[in-house]
Amino acid sequence: MDQQELIPHLFREEFRKIIAVISKRLGFDHIDVAEDIASETFLSALEIWPYKGLPENPVAWLYTVAKNKAKNKIARDLLFLQKIAPQIKYTAPQNEEIEIDLSYKNITDSQLQMLFALCHPSIPPEGQIGLSLRILCGFGIDEIANAFLTNKETINKRLSRAKEKLRTEKVQIEFPIASEINSRLNNVLTTLYLLFSEGYYSEIKDCTLREGLCMEAIRLTHLLIENDQTNLPEVNALLSLMYFHSSRFPARKNDHGEIILYQDQDESLWDRELISKGAYYLHRSSRGNNVSKYHFEAGIAYWHTIKNDTKEKWENILQLYNHLLKIEYSSITALNRIYALARTIGKEEAIVEAEQLKLEDNHFYFALLGELYFDIDKRKAKENFLKAHLLARTQPDKKSIQKKIDMC
Amino acid sequence: MEEYALIMRHEDGLKVASPEQIQTWMKQTMDWINSISAQNKFVGGTGLPFADAKVVWHNKVVTNGPFGDIKETIGGFIMVKAGSVEEAVELAKGCPVLQGEGNSVEVRKIAKGDGIH
Structure with a gap:
């Protein structure tokens, strides 16, 4: 028996390649079929490889099986159209050779086109992230549910709604036309940014999964870097x-x-x-x-x-936050800017600016105020930490705030 | 030495498994079989695909699998050499399909053509 080992995550990687190519060939109407063909391919391997040993070239074996399954499916559909539903006019050439192109170039192109399709503005952001994880990252429904701290049913519903939208909006798996690249790219970047943040700031305990999400976001961003038109x-x-x-x-x-x-x-x-x-x-x-x-x-x-707290460091950070807030305001950015302000100008000034923000439903707001008051007024610091504790949602957050309260 | 068939019953993986999960099963199944062949007790085996499975009934009615109300059905088998049914059972206990609730491995002696059995 062959003792050779499989490359880790090989199936996940090949899943997303196979699914991108087959979906591109069949269109979003048949995306579920493409998913089934990809999964069946790996199950076929499971039914043979353990008993007969690994094939010499496992990837080539998988591609051959996937191609055959896809061809059979297309041939069956054709047969249905010709024989059982002759009243439907079918315009494609009768003896067209069915080709499934699993070349490196077509795999890369299909994945990039799929990325644009899934990040279509008509799909809600959580649907875009979910579908990207499934189709472009090869995650299972369980794995996606874990990543979002929810259950399989919720994810299944979310994905099927998003797929339905892709069908009704007739989204094509293709590269956007030149005049639309910029606006469509913005949407893609937002999704990749959210996917990364999902991993980076997630409350899930499983570090492998968390870091995995970030690495997937990086991998998908590289798809854009590799293409001249999107290497912006x-x-x-x-x-x-x-x-x-x-x-x-x-x-x-x-x-x-x-x-x-x-x-x-x-x-x-x-x-x-x-x-x-x-x-x-x-x-x-x-x-x-x-x-x-x-x-x-x-x-x-x-x-x-750069770990060292130099004046230069915090002044640069403050300036960058100032610019960032002008482009896109968010309360978290505003709070981060206040922290940078405290590190450059001083805590008193930072408190004055912070209290103008009045983000009174935000535990970071009170935690920051507590931090700023800490060396100035312990009573006020404690007051703010207590409010932060009340608003904090996760146990780790509550725990770290409690430590601060105890120090006041 | 007798030969035994270890018959695996489990659910169709298609609806439940992610690619990563299938790869894990692959590794576990290979490890299991490798440990049996390392003892020179592995004879052979195969998976039985769920896709396109049919059942032919006594009245010659043909139905598609799965097979009635049971979700777990035969997904494959291996044949092993063992001195006793107990020894074959020990080998079966290492089978990764047993991780799934409801799954099972049936251990059956293979009849010899020696006129005694």
């Missing part, structure tokens, strides 16, 4: 930002799987290789005149890879 400055900026953040994965959790805050992390654990990749793509993003929010976020992430 903002795409490089987004990729840079993802690499900078990912570099802190090894330092972010303690032995109990609890999150270690940035200022308490052991910087010797930060992944230097990922930081230099971040720097590489940040450099590549500084072309042209278009500055996106990803540029500013990548800049902020870059300064965070």
Whole structure:
């Protein structure tokens, strides 16, 4: 018996390639068929390989089986149209050779086109992320449900609604026309950004899954980088930002799987290789005149890879937050800016600005105020930490705020 | 030495398995079979695809699988050499399909053509 081992995650990787190519061939009307064909292909392998040994070239074996299954399906549909439903005029040539093109180029193109199709503006963001995880990342329904901290039924409903939308909107699996690339790309980048954030900020305990989501977001962003038409400055900026953040994965959790805050992390654990990749793509993003929010976020992430708290560091971060807020306001960005303000100008000034924000349903707001008051007025600090504790939703958050309350 | 068939009963993986899950099953099944062949007790075996499965009934009516109300049906078998049914049962206990609730492995002696059995 052959002792050769399978490459880890081989099936997940081949699943998404097979499904992209077959869906492109059959269209979104048959996306469920494409999913079944891909899954059946791996089950066929499971029915044979353990008993007979691995084939010499497992990937080629999988492609042959997938092709045959797809051809049979198409042939059966043709037969149905010709024999059982002759009243339906079928215009395709009768003896057309059915070709399923699993070449490297077609696989790459199909995945990129699929990325644009799934991030179609008519699909709600959670549907886009869910479908991307299923079709472009090869995740199972269980795995997606775990990632979203929900159950299989919810995910199944979410995915079938999104698929229905793709059909009714007649979304094509194709590259957008030149005049539409920019607007469609924005949507794609938002989805990739959300997918990354889902992994980076998720409350799920499973670190492998969390980091897996981030790595998938990076992989999909690389699809855009590899294509000349989408290798644009903002795409490089987004990729840079993802690499900078990912570099802190090894330092972010303690032995109990609890999150270690940035200022308490052991910087010797930060992944230097990922930081230099971040720097590489940040450099590549500084072309042209278009500055996106990803540029500013990548800049902020870059300064965070330097642990030493210099005046220069925080002044740069403050400026970048100022720019970012002008492009896209969010309460989290506003709060982060206040923190940078406290590190540069001083806590008193930061408190004055913070209290103008009045984000009174946000536990980060009160936690930040507590932090700012800590050295100035312990009573007020405690007051704010107590409010933050009341609003915090997760146990780890409550626990870390409780520690602060005890210190007041 | 006798030969025994270890017949695996489980659910159709198509509706339940992710690619990653199938790969895990693949690895576990290969490990199981490799450990049996390492003891020189593996004779052979095969998976039985669920796709296009049919059942022919006594009145020659043909139905599609799955097979009535049971979700778990024969998905494959291996043949092993063992000194006793107990030994064959021990080998069966390592079968990865047993991780699934409701799944089972049936252990059956293979009849010899020696006129005694």
